Amino acid sequence: MNHNLTALRKQLKRKLFKRQTTQNKAILSVIAIVLVMLLAAGFTVLNLPVYTENARKVITIPKGTSLSGIANLLAEKRIIDYPRGFILAAKLMFRSKSLRAGRYRFSDNRTYLSLVRxxxxxxxxxxxxxxxEGYQARNIAALLNRQIGLDSLEFMRKVNDAAFTKDMNVHAPSLEGYLFPDTYDFSNSEIADDILLTLVERFNDVVNDTLLKAIK
Incomplete structure (x- = not known):
């Protein structure tokens, strides 16, 4: 009798062990599938494309801008399509708190991965x-020359270059009058083209906002 009970207990233990092993394998399989799906999703997000045409523009990210603020700014400038995707990419790369303010041209970037980097x-x-206010192009050129060493002659040459003016979508003989007076952050590696683009874009932004308010 005791022998039969012992054998029965051993049999029950084996069955329980097999059942537990099967359950553990099932759980591990589910975890593995979830991890693969997460990795695939992460890979997809990191490799979302950047609009290379718009990425040629110079974008200024002000100091103190949050991660979501940067994402929204990039979307507003049509550099990216998915702000949440950019935020996720930054978090996946553990760089959500290391994005820096400054002026950028993203023409060499092709994916969210390279953008975050x-x-x-x-x-x-x-x-x-x-x-x-009231500064003419020559005054601005002299100011930039003093502050960041910009070539003032090259700056003025671009201001009066009809072809360059046309590229800026300015319908005038020169950029005089389209360089908006404001506070900007420039580096000593700036070139005249980028600075002029920034000043003209700022002019367009302010004029458009003013017109919209006038219409309302």
């Missing part, structure tokens, strides 16, 4: 420059 690896120091 560019924003987190930036070590360029900028200088805050205020262009007073």
């Amino acid at each position: 560019t924003l987190s690896d930036n070590t360029i120091q900028t200088v805050r420059i205020t262009i007073p």
Whole structure:
């Protein structure tokens, strides 16, 4: 009798062990599938494409801008399509708190992965420059030359270059009058083209906002 009970107990233990092993394998399989899905989703997010045409523009990210603020700015400038995707990419790369303020041209970036790297690896120091109201192009050129060493002659040549003016979508003989007075952050590695683009874009932004308010 005791022998039969012992045998029965052993049999029950084996069955329980097999059942537990089967359950553990099932759980591990589910975990593995979930991990694979997460990795695939992460890979997809990191490799979302950047709009390379719009990425040629110079974008200024102000100091103190949050991760979501940067994502929304990039979406507003049509560099990216999915702000949440960018936020997720930054978090997946553990760089959500290391994105730096500054001025960027993203023409060499093709994916969210490279975009996050560019924003987190930036070590360029900028200088805050205020262009007073009433300054003409020659005054701005002299100011930029003093502050960041910009070639003032090249700056003026671009201002009066009809072809360059047309590229800026300005329907005028020159950019005189389209360089908006404001406070900007520029680095000493800036070129005249980028600075002029920034000033003209700022002019367009303010004019468009003013027109919209007038219409309302």
